[in-house]
Amino acid sequence: MIVSEQKIGDVAPVRRDLAAGSTLFRQGDATFGLFYLETGGIRLVRVTPDGTEVAMHTVRPGEFLAEASLFVPCYHCDAITVRDSVVWVYPKNALIEAFSRNPQELWQFTSRLAHQVQNLRTRLTLRQIRSARERVLQALRLRCGKRGSWEIEGTLKHLAQEIGLTHEALYRALADLERSKVISRTPNSIALQEQ
Amino acid sequence: MIVSEQKIGDVAPVRRDLAAGSTLFRQGDATFGLFYLETGGIRLVRVTPDGTEVAMHTVRPGEFLAEASLFVPCYHCDAITVRDSVVWVYPKNALIEAFSRNPQELWQFTSRLAHQVQNLRTRLTLRQIRSARERVLQALRLRCGKRGSWEIEGTLKHLAQEIGLTHEALYRALADLERSKVISRTPNSIALQEQ
């Protein structure tokens, strides 16, 4: 799933290994690139004028970070590893040059961003749903293909995090949905019962 | 705040007035453009194989929608107006041509998307905070500049929606924060009291 050393355009990233607690960049630093997190975890936090930290995002393996760095002169938050991490660095200058040389690569990059926007908006909407039962059901509907079933990726605990519930709440919601015969489960998949 | 008839590149949008309940596009329709909502509201819903509607996003005035339509052959959800709406249409072909003619315009478009991704991720993180008090406080911190104060934009009811609380919960949280002298308020602004 997680692809390392993936090129953007013809720009090959540079690997960096960071110990837990390292600083990748700081608010105000001149932007030097964007990043792909292969292993570990990175907290993006903004420090407010009064010194309080505000969490912006916690990056998980497989995600890019600081895409906007291409377009601004300096970073707008701190990036701190929360555990030992492997990061791939895409130098800003190289990317800009590659994109200007080959606009089609920029087109692909833009496409990725557009899909991310869609995806994030959908996740945000999902979180509007208060009821655990309904939120889980909608999340499953989004994941199920035509077949009406979903091969569980990762663990249910991860799904719980993804949709913003405690794992207990998720397990209870799933048990409830199964009792109501709205879904059926096998160890590795969940299927919607069409009504 | 809401700018109508804003060009993207040199592409001028076409105005469309839609009555409440109109269909802007349907899942599976060939993509013909992206849109800017000036007035009204639009629900983006995906219809699952079993006929259930899953809300993807509700577009509010001032937002673009269907940015990803540039990159895919057909729409992935239905777009239905929830009230009388004014929409500006940016034809896909014209945009693609403008972008290929002038890559700098594409660069700006990409920049907008990158910032949207940042913004959405931040909002998603904000929603992780369960406590109304803390969520409101963080939201204010993000909005306050160096001065430590925020000129209220729109109404507090809108802020409540934006951060995912009922307006009652927001009012109570604000009252609570003011009692604790963490913030101070004037009719048109809210200021953080540095500790």
Next chain:
DNA sequence: CGTCACATTGATGCCTCTCAAAGCTTGTGG
């Protein structure tokens, strides 16, 4: 001056979080 939407506060109930414990699966090492 009346209407309408926003702002504010009160009372109540439900739902999810939290803490806790036990079953289950997987992998590891002796």
Next chain:
DNA sequence: CCACAAGCTTTGAGAGGCATCAATGTGACG
């Protein structure tokens, strides 16, 4: 091959907090 550990899965009990319903105050606008 077994025993043990670690992490996921599952269910239980209790409490706190936010949504909900309700009522009143307040400001803008015609």
